Amino acid sequence: MQTHTIIVPLDKLDAIINKHIIPLVKAGSILLLCGQLGAGKTTLVKALMRQIGIVDNISSPTFSYVNSYNNSDTGLIVHHFDLYRLNSVDEFFMQGFDELLQEKNALAIIEWPEILMSFFEQLQGTISGIYCLNLDHNFAQPETRYLTITPVKLL
C-alpha cells in the first residue's frame, strides 16, 4: 500500500472514503483515527458508517468509550471507540474491550488510539490489518484537512 497524503474537502469526503477507506473495511480489521481535536475524525467515522450501511444515529462515544453497531444485511459488527478520556490501558482491559478488538466478525474504529499502541503488538496474528488514518490541519488553511493512511506493521 502506497502512503500518500490526500486533501479531504467536506464535499469530497464520501468519494475519498469510497476510494481509499472502504477497501480496508473488513471484519477483523482495526482502523485507528489519529489527529487533534477538530481534525475531522468523527465526521469521517460518521460518513464511513453510512457507506458501510450503518443507519443508526452515529455520535462519538465520549462518555461510554465505545458504541457498537451492526449491519443486519451483511452481519458486520462495528465497534466505534473514542478513547480521549481513557486514563489507562488497565481500564481498557477491565472493561473487556480487548475482547471486542479480537472479534472475528467485527471491525473496530478507534479515535484517540495512541494509549493502546503497545497492546496492538499483542494482537499479532489475530487481526486482518491495522491502518492508521491520520487527519491533519494546516494552520494557514484551517478549513483544509489532510488525510494520510498508513498500514501499521506489527513486529
Ligand SMILES: Nc1ncnc2c1ncn2[C@@H]1O[C@H](COP(=O)(O)OP(=O)(O)O)[C@@H](O)[C@H]1O
Ligand atoms: N474534511 C473536512 N474538511 C473541512 N472541515 C471539516 C472536515 N471534517 C470535519 N470538519 C469540520 O471540523 C469540525 C470538527 O470535526 P470533528 O469530526 O468533530 O473533529 P474530531 O472528531 O477530530 O474532533 C467540524 O465543525 C467539522 O464540520
Ligand SMILES: [Mg+2]
Ligand atoms: Mg471526535
